[in-house]
Amino acid sequence: MTANPNSDRRLGASFRDPSGFLFARDGTLYRQVNHIYRQHYDQLMASKLYARLVSAGLLIPHEEVDIAPDEPELAYRVIKPSQLKFISYPYEWSFSQLQDAALATIAVQKLALETGMVLKDASAYNIQFHQGKPVLIDTLSFEIYREGEPWVAYRQYCQHFLAPLALMAYTDVRLSQLLRVYIDGIPLDLASRLLPRRTRYGLGLATHIHLHAAAQKRYADKVVSKEQAARRMSKLSFMGLMDSLEGTTRKLNWKPAGTEWGDYYIASASHYSATAFEHKKQVVNQFLQRIQPAVTWDLGANTGEFSQLAANLGSLTIAFDIDPAAVEQNYLISKPKKDTRMLPLVMDFTNPSPSLGWHNRERHALLERAPADALLALALIHHLAISNNVPLPLLADYLHDLGHWLIIEWVPKDDTQVQKLLASRLDIFTGYHQEGFEAAFGDYFALHEKIPLRDSDRVMYLMEKK
Amino acid sequence: MHFQFIDFLAPVLRPQAYLDPGSGSFLIQLLIAGLVGAGFIIKAYWKKIKAFFTRTKPAEETPKDDSQPQQ
Secondary structure (H helix, E strand, C coil): CCCCCCCCCCCCCCCCCEEEEEEEEEEEEEEEHHHHHHHHHHHHHHHHHHHHHHHHCCCCCCEEECCCCCCCEEEEEEEEECCCCCCCCCCHCCCCHHHHHHHHHHHHHHHHHCCCEEECCCHHHHHEEEEEEECCCCCCCCCECEECCCCCCHHHHHHHHHHHHHHHHCCCCCHHHHHHHHHCCHHHHHHHCCCHHHHHCCHHHHHHHHHHHHHHHHHCCCCCHHHHCCEEEEEHHHHHHHHHHHHHHHHHEEECCCCCCHHCCCHHHCCCHHHHHHHHHHHHHHHHHHHHEEEEECCCCCCCHHHHHHHHCCCEEEEEEEEHHHHHHHHHHCCCCCCEEEEEEEEECCCCCCCHHHHHCCCCCHHHHHCCEEEEEECCCHHHHHHCCCHHHHHHHHHHHHHHEEEEECCCCCCCHHHHHCCCCCCCCCCCHHHHHHHHHHHEEEEEEEEEECCCEEEEEEEEEE | CCCCHHHCCCCCHHHHHHHCCCCCHHHHHHHHHHHHHHHHHHHHHHHHHHHHCCCCCCCCCCCCCCCCCCC
């Protein structure tokens, strides 16, 4: 390719596929469609596949625009996709989010096949959550289907979707974090080793993971013969393969052990009296109404009870929590709501998502996706300041980088939750008191309002970045 | 694990080859597709036969609410 992939305007993750690439201009994201992809792009648009996918909410809509391409000598068209305000990654999704992203990929593939096209990749990074639903964001993922050819993205689907989902369902839900290590999905030999023996007895995982891994190993150093390469796969077999992948994906299931959804997490209501809890809701709502944030990050959202207050105001609300079970429940609660503004994500703020991939530019660190208009830090400060020993000035500095407005709950040392954290350790936190908190945060934020919660020793603050 | 034949099989305007399907993945896919393809045909016909006798249309498949006899 003669293009300059180091162009500053060109996005760091957009270099593998010669069909085109993403670039940013004046704060807007565009996708250049290259001449080499012309035939496929034209078929996508002319076959009504594009219209069908967009109306099914499975593909990000775009408009063709008349602006100068970033690489004119390669360009066929420039398109402007609907702009997303927040990009999330598979290692930040809960089980059902990854499963729904996988099923959306298969649903796209089935519609494509009906119109004589097929997906040429099946990357989990091509899916984003838009208004609560998984949607394909790579318009150039399609190619014209040629009968007889197998699916070029079969391996990618298994590595990006099936392997992590199987590991989460059968081994441990935290293994989704392997996606953070392996940028092109979990190696199938590793998945095969980590999965329990019983997964070898069901047809789906036995073939798509275990047998698949064995075949990869067997042919790792071998060159495929011409006879082998000439083997074809009928369209019915192709559809059978999709049906099998869909069924295997759909059948996977994860629920936190020994719990029922209804009562797994009744928010954190038990730490408050009913009066204090209601008052906290009222204060958070009052602060949110005052600042009207377009994007809100709830940094310790639990199942999203308070995040919902922001989402109800029309704010795109990213509800982070360290606990995959809480994120899962928030997602399942939000999913049936039409056009929800809630996006629950798994995030450990003591070690937030880093920059990953080639040149560390393919996947953005959480900090690169900041700032939010408003941050909610409710019942969070003691977990970071005491459990993780973060001094209050460092915490103020970090939150200052993450957002403009801050709604934060001060949890004093004699609070039962803080006492619980201190029960088994020496109290080395001499600076952890309300005056110290106000002084530390006062260096980074202007303190606008301070409301003690009724029937509680906790205090709510509204602050604005200095 | 390179897919050496793809160059001479692929016509010029074929950008999809940017992904390496992997030799093992390619060959096992043919085998698995043959296996599940047969089941798929039987399943599709069975649905049609059932629909004929129950005089209802086969249910439209929508994401996340039909169960498949897979795995």
